[in-house]
Amino acid sequence: MKNKRGIALTLLMVFVLIIAPAAWAFSDISQDPSEAEIRALHQDGIISGISETEFMPKGKLNYAQGVHLIVNALDLNIDEIKFIKEPKASDYFSQVPDDAWYAASLMIAQLNGLPLAKDLDPEQRLTREQFADLLYKAVELTGDYAFIEIYMSFADEEQVDKEYMTSIQRLLISNIAETNADGLFRPKDEITRSEASRMIHAARKFVKANKEHSPEPPAQNSEVELIMEKVNDQINKATVTWGMKGNSGYRVTIDRIEFQDEQATLYYTLHEPIPGHMYAQVMTEAKAETYVDSRYTVVIEPNLSSGVSSPAFPGESSSTSAEAQAKQ
Secondary structure, three states, X not given: OHHHHHHHHHHHHHHHHHHHHHHOOOOOOOXXXXXXXXXXXXXXXXXXXXXXXXXXXXXXXXXXXHHHHHHHHOOOOOOOOOOOOOOOHXXXXXXXXXXXXXXXXHHHHHHOOOOOOOOOOOOOXXXXXXXXXXXXXXXXXXXXXXXXXXXXXXXXHHHOOHHHHHHHHHHHHOOOOOOOOOOOOOOOOEOEHHHHHHHHHHHHHHHHHHHHHOOOOOOOOOOOEEEEEEOOOOEEEEEXXXXXXXOOOOEEEEEEEEEEOOEEEEEEEEEOOOOOOOOOOOOEEEEEEEEEXXXXXXXXXXXXXXXXOOOEOOOOOOHHHHHHHHOO
């Protein structure tokens, strides 16, 4: 009888150890509206907490944390880029230490074409509209998706910066983002860890559901042109343009950049309208833009091939990330 009790107790302890990480990982999210999404992302190894038992759902995200989360969640990488020397964060950003925990993610994001300024402050907190813009542009990098051409009205749309409106519209259309019960998007509010988790979870779900239906890109052709503009003495803006098209279904994406000697090669993909989908029938320039160090000569090539991740909200179970959170 004693042996049976011992076996039962052992089995109970094993059961507790199995369910504990999933059920008891975070003690501070039970009343959070994004509880299910946070738990799912944690189980998938996408996010971690500020400790083993705390997630701090109302904590705010800075650029370093937000970009790292997006890169990790959507599996962005620079595997196809060949470097003649080891890339360093200081090659691309003036305020990012080469040994920072987020340095690799910022470089991956920049080299994939996400709009990150050279003088980006990694400690600056992200607003909801800034995070939405980065997230949508990252989703675009994972496939060629069709979005219904409708306008999603919301109560505080006039507060949105014009440069972010397309991204917010696409996220609302695809249910990756949402407004609150009062119809507000709250674009200028600093995004919380909970809100970011909810959007990231929805983005991953959207990509998984739609990527397999993404159409093949059209044949690449010689109609594409490169336009270079000087931003300042250190940075040039490179625009890859396919010219004026009859509707908004025509798009260009810059998929990767390869650096060799003093030359930067931008690899692009052309995307045609998807049959059966509605698009705004207006003359639209199909183009994509990125920023390149002025010391490089830029050339463009069609991308004839397809396409360092670690837990996001990074290092929160380590002293490094705890210090990063304490600074907020």
